[in-house]
Amino acid sequence: MPLDSSSYSLAQFSTQAAADGSSYLEMGQTKIICTVNGPQESKRGGGSRDQSNAARIETDISIAGFSGVDRKRHGRGDKRTQEMQHTVSSAFSSTLFTHLFPHSTIAIAIHVLSQDGSLLAACLNAATLALVDAGVPMSDYVVACTTGSTASYASNDEEADPLLDLNGLEEQELPFLTVGTSGGEDKVNVLIMETRVQMGRLEAMISVGLDGCKQIRGILDDIVREHGKKALNSRVN
Amino acid sequence: MTSLKRSYASTSPSTTLSSKTYLRTLKSGKVQKIVREVYLRQDIPCSSQLCTACLDLAPVGFHKKADPPVLSATPAATEQLPQGHYIVPDTNAFLSAMDLFESEGVLQDAIVLQTVLEEVKNRSLPLYHRLIALTKNEGKRFYVFFNDFRLETYVRRDAGETINDRNDRAVRKACGWYAQHLEKAVRARKSARCPVVIMLSDDRENVRKGKEDGLPAMNLRDYVAGLPDANRLMDMVATSREGRAARDAKAQMIYPEYVSMSAMLTGVKAGTLHQGVFNVSPYNYLEGSVQVPAFDRSLIVQGRDNSNRAVSGDLVVIEVLPKDQWKAPSSKAIDEEDVNKNETAENEEDEREAIVTEQERRALQEEVRKTHGKGAEGRAQPTAKVVGIIKRNWRQYVGHIDRDSVRSRNKESRAQQTVFLIPMDKRVPKIRVRTRQAAELVGKRVLVSIDSWDRDSRYPVGHFIRSLGELETKGAETEALLLEWDVQYRPFPRTVLDCLPAEGHEWKVPASTDDPGWKGRRDLRDLLVCSIDPPGCVDIDDALHAKQLPNGNFEVGVHIADVSHFVKPNNAMDKEASLRGTTVYLVDKRIDMLPMLLGTDLCSLKPYVERYAFSAIWELDQNADIVRKDFTKSVIRSREAFSYEQAQLRIDDKSQKDELTVGMRCLMMLSKKLRAKRMAAGALNLASPEVRVETESETSDPIDVKTKMALDTNQLVEEFMLLANISVAGKIYEAFPQTALLRRHPAPPKNNFEELSNQLKVKKGMELRTDSSKALADSLDTCVDPSEPFFNTLVRIVATRCMMSAEYFTSGTQSVPEFRHYGLASEIYTHFTSPIRRYADLEAHRQLAAAIEYETLDASLQSKAKLEGVCKNINVRHRNAQMAGRTSVEYYVGQALKGRILEEDGFVMRIFSNGFVVFVPRFGIEGLIRLRDMDGGEGEREPESVFDAENYALQIEWEQGQRKVELFQKVKVRISDEAEESTGKRKIRLQLV
Incomplete structure (x- = not known):
């Protein structure tokens, strides 16, 4: 199933000079700014030093009030936001080489400017770009996408193909899941589904999702390489 | 630092992205800005077997199978289009002639545009489902082309353009693209025959604009006229909007206009209007009733102007009439065939029609002359008029052509004429049908469907679908009743x-x-x-x-x-x-x-x-x-x-x-x-008139009728x-x-039994208690007339008719006490x-x-x-x-009685001021005896009679002297059958002896 690459036409690097790494990503009408600071020494109040022997990944997601169709304030302690923060942190913990940075923290800050579906997937993809920009060593890209299923008894099309990369409207109507992989091979880092779906349809959805992840990896990789080429050129000249 | 602003260059026409932004105001007063994006693609295939290019680019689904091309490489040719053609019907073509598209063997290779499909869906869901079924039918080769997602055929709505105009333009653009695309494909194959893509529309303006753009566009009727077997097909096209528009100018509106949908909804919400299903009385076609939650008795809708084009079964919105117009239900039995016998179907062209004919008004008048006693005030029921229709419940109707409405009986005549179809279901009004084969259809069972009922027409307008065969033949009658009751009788696929x-x-x-x-x-x-x-x-x-x-x-x-x-x-x-x-x-x-x-x-x-x-x-x-x-x-x-x-x-x-x-x-x-x-525990022992027809084993011709034994x-x-x-x-x-x-049987509302318990009290001095099923069962046991053993069964039959019907349900949809089977x-x-x-x-x-x-x-x-x-x-x-x-039993009982004259015992079940209903247990038949038929002659003269509504009695003076007919009375009737001259239909006729 081909991914509509036009929706990824806007992914940018190093958008904010102040941060170690930053990115701006649009997936359809979902628009995200991500900044990465670190690895840096943990700034813990109270004096007790961070004794861990690997870097901690801290994620902070803030969703702008104007990002959705209805204006709505998203508090800091919002349960959904907290869950997403945790998901992003744990997704990267196995892919980043955190053992190289003991006693330190990698802070990922994500700002959602506009949301129209695939929010978690977009956060993961934007974070990957920002981490690359920050030069944090990692084994592979973490890329994610959503798949949904339109198959239903009522309309009598059990065989319907799963949908890839849903928008907000589709997410409201259909059962969907977010799958995130370490792009190169089918190593699943994230698999989240909050709706209910018939067991039989799950396999098709996941395999379409894995395929989608591979395509997204290709797109992100192109962007990274292009950026790298430009950076090299500007050094040389 | 790079700018986050999106450059305008990226929204240049070359992009495959089109976005639409609009504002909308919510009920709460908030304003929302909605942004919608459409990703336009170039890999949507044309699905013609002629085209090899599309075959390669058709996307492959997860299940690894691409859909094979639908449209034939050698589509049907007609006289006008010898090189073959694909049709692209417009929305109104589907709306007006779905039956035509559904007929087997013709109108194949059609391209159903997404624009059209969505418009059909908005206009009529049932038609939409039929269209979807058509696209799944492999023999018909209907292909849904998603023109609104294909880059070349996407049309942006211009400022000031109505949505209809935009859609029409989209249809024309898709036609143009198809024509070019096919030409390219054919050239690549180096074959000479390039099918024409022809747009079918009922909208004159659209056809004109299409021709202007150089598209082969055609009116649906003109197109059908060019097909073989055009006469038969032409009948399936509903009277087109064009024809209707022409008539609008001179026709007089005879029915009041419906209230707008939003006014109905607010009215229903506010309680000034009521919503319910319109049911026509089987004895009186001019009287309907609507059960609404706000009233415990059903509301009566009397007369053609009050029922305002509602057909039995429609979901209507009604307005209650002022109290001084409340009436008792009509005590007369009125049959449409008798009242409006002499109307011609074509008269709308010559003269203006009055909404209520003089005969009808006379029939409805509750003539005081014969009503005794306190009159109607005591039993007055609220009356109402229909102000709008939420949902039509029209289906296909089986009936026969009214012989009198046919102008030319010449079998060779192909002149189009308008005839009346009299539906089998007495509650449905006559349907006006335009046909070229009227002479052939007389005396046959015919299937039609209603297209519309405009304000300027006294009767609904419909079109012919097919003929089932000669009246009274077993095959036709059986198929007719299966169709009438929507029974799926085709062999298993x-x-x-x-x-x-x-x-x-x-x-x-x-x-x-x-x-x-x-x-x-x-x-x-x-x-x-x-x-x-x-x-x-x-x-x-x-x-x-x-x-x-x-x-x-x-x-x-x-x-x-x-x-x-x-x-x-x-x-x-x-x-x-x-x-x-x-x-x-x-x-x-x-x-x-x-x-x-x-x-x-x-x-x-x-x-x-x-x-x-x-x-x-x-x-x-x-x-x-x-x-x-x-x-x-x-x-x-x-x-x-x-x-x-x-x-x-x-x-x-x-x-x-x-x-x-x-x-x-x-x-x-x-x-x-x-x-x-x-x-x-209070289970009811109910009765329904059940008879068994004994048939000859070989021919299944009925021999005798027996009542079932338990x-x-x-x-x-x-x-x-x-x-x-x-x-x-x-x-x-x-x-x-x-x-x-599960299955439940709701307890009947108390007033369902009101009539029966009153009748029993007045006529027999018996009491019917209905507080619970136990009380009802017990009191039914006491309703015994020692001199007449059948009386108890008769009461049980009537009681059964007062009950609600049992229904299947899922346990989650009802509360536990509602599960009860009464x-x-x-x-x-x-x-x-x-x-x-x-x-x-x-x-x-x-x-x-x-x-x-x-x-x-x-x-x-x-x-x-x-x-x-x-x-x-x-x-x-x-x-x-x-x-x-x-x-089916009724039909066979009728056949068994054919040509016989019998005298049997019957019981009076219901009394009208101009007749009464007799039930004959021996055959399980129920028939109306009208006073004017009692004179023996065919004359219109009714014998003098006095109707006593309070006591359910009718005093008649006829040739044989005075006679009093009362409810539940045992009478002797002569049963015969007669063929009606006008229709050739056989009817069972009862006569008082």
Whole structure:
């Protein structure tokens, strides 16, 4: 199933000079700014030093009030936001080489400017770009996408193909899941589904999702390489 | 730092992205800005077999199969278009002539544009579903082209352009693209024949603009005229909008306009208007009633202007009339055929029509002359008028052409004329149909559908679909009644038959008990099981056994055919069965729910062979109380298949002492105790006029009519079936509190019985108590006239008609007290015992199988929404099947009486001021005797009569002197049949002797 690459036409690097790494990503009408600071020494109040022997990944997601169709304030302690923060942190913990940075923290800050579906997937993809920009060593890209299923008894099309990369409207109507992989091979880092779906349809959805992840990896990789080429050129000249 | 702003360059026309932004205001006053993006693609195929380019770019789905091209490489050619053509119908073409598109063998190779599909969906959902079915029909080759997602055919709505104009433009653009695309494809193949892409529209403006753009556009009628067999096809096109528009100018609006939808909705919300289903009285076509929650009696809608184009069954919004216009229901029986006999169908062209004809007004007037007593004030009911229609419930109607409305009877004449079609259903008004084959259709059963009912037309306008055959012939009449009651009677399709076991009739229960078929099954082959059914029954659903246990209790088993073993959920056979819902029994024919092989052989619990069964086994004590119950899948071998009479004889025959007979006597003894208990709990013993038509075995011509007899063995079987149903209902509800499929019978509203109890009080001094089913059952028992044994049955028949009908439902949709089955006085009930002929039972089997952990429950039975859909369908099917069966008996009774003149006893069931209804129990027929027919002559003169509404009596003075006709009176009637001259239709005629 081909991914509509036009929706990824806007992914940018190093958008904010102040941060170690930053990115701006649009997936359809979902628009995200991500900044990465670190690895840096943990700034813990109270004096007790961070004794861990690997870097901690801290994620902070803030969703702008104007990002959705209805204006709505998203508090800091919002349960959904907290869950997403945790998901992003744990997704990267196995892919980043955190053992190289003991006693330190990698802070990922994500700002959602506009949301129209695939929010978690977009956060993961934007974070990957920002981490690359920050030069944090990692084994592979973490890329994610959503798949949904339109198959239903009522309309009598059990065989319907799963949908890839849903928008907000589709997410409201259909059962969907977010799958995130370490792009190169089918190593699943994230698999989240909050709706209910018939067991039989799950396999098709996941395999379409894995395929989608591979395509997204290709797109992100192109962007990274292009950026790298430009950076090299500007050094040389 | 790079700018985050999106450069405008990226939204240049070359992009495959198109976005639409608009603002909308919410109810709360907030403003929302909505942004929608459309990703335009270039890989949507044209799906013509001529085109090789599209074949490569068609996307492959997850299941790795690309759809093959739909449109034929060599589409049909016509005289005008010798090189072949694809058609691109516009929305209005589908709306006005769906029947035409559905007819087999013509109008193939059509491109259904997404724009059109969506417009059809917005305008009419039923038509949309039919169109979707068409696109799935492989023979028709209808292809849905998603033109709004393809880059080349996407059309942006211009500022100031209406949505309709935009859609029309989109259709034209798609046509243009197709034409170019095909030309390229044909050139690549180097073949000469390039099919034309022709746009069909009923909209003159669209056709004109199309021609301007150089597209071959055509009016639907012009196109059809160029096809072979144009005359037949032309009738299927509804009168086009063009024609209607032309008429609008001169026609006078004779009906009031409907109130706008939003005004109706606010009115209903505010309580000033009411919403309900419009029902026309079967005795008086000018009187309808609407039941609304705000009033405990139904509202009466009288007269053509008040009913304002509503057809029986429509969902209407009504306004209550001021109190001084409230009336008692009309005490007259009025038949449309008699009142408006002489109208011509074409008169709208010559003269203006009055909405209410003079004859109709006279017929409706409650002439004071004959009404006695306090008059109507005491019994006045609220009246109302229809102000709008929420949903039309038009279907296809079967009827015959009114001979008088046909102008030219010359069979050769092909002139188009407008004729009246008189529907079989008396509650539906005449339908005006334009046809070129009027002469041929006279005297035939004809199927038509209603297209519209405009304000300027007294009658609805419809179009001809097909002819079923000569009136009065068995084939045509049977098909007519099947169509009228929407019974699916076509043979089972290939896909369904493929679901049957490959062994066919050779299928046997596997001999080895290690076979997977035996898994979870109990071996009950050594039980002495037998079945008791009506004589000649081939689909045996149920079998029974009983034996005394050492502890003095009884073991009783009810074994039901294990249909769910053969019909797996969601395969083609299951889907077909769920659509059919039930087997329909006609006098000479049975329309099966499941293919014959299953129904009459593999599932049927035939004697002497092993069969899979689903068994319910109880231990009952001496008082028939349940000690223990158990459900299991099993294998049984029935020892004998009895008819009711045979079983009765065997039980009564004292000399028979074998184990099987002893078991049957146990069953008999227990069934009587069960019945007594049920009656004590308040179960109703109801009656309906049931007759059986005896037919000659070869020709199935009716010979005689007999009333059905009830033997003790009938009740024996009935009791145990009820026991099984109730036990199973409890079990599946316990296992699936949200989704159990149950059956309920709501308690009737009190005022349903008002009329009957008043009649009984006035005429017989009897009291009918209706506070509970127990009270009703008891008081019905006291309604006995010692001199007339049939009187009690008559009261029960009338009482039955006052009841609500029982219905299937899923347990999650009702609160627990609503589960009650009023007639059976049971707290919970379901149907379990006839899975061969009812789909509900099959679903109950699956749920029970899951409840006893024999198998897992299929997903379709876990979905409440799906089950609700199933319930809704089988409720309708169940009622239709009953009505179809009844109509069939009526037809055969009529045939059996053909040419005979008999005198029989009848009972007066209802009194009007100009006639009365007599019920003849011997034949189960009910007929109206009108006063003006009593004179013997055909004259319009009515004999002098005095109608006493208070006492339900009619005093008549006729040739033979004075005569008083009262309700419930026993009268002698002469039964004959006569053919009506105008229609050639045969009717049973009753005359007072």
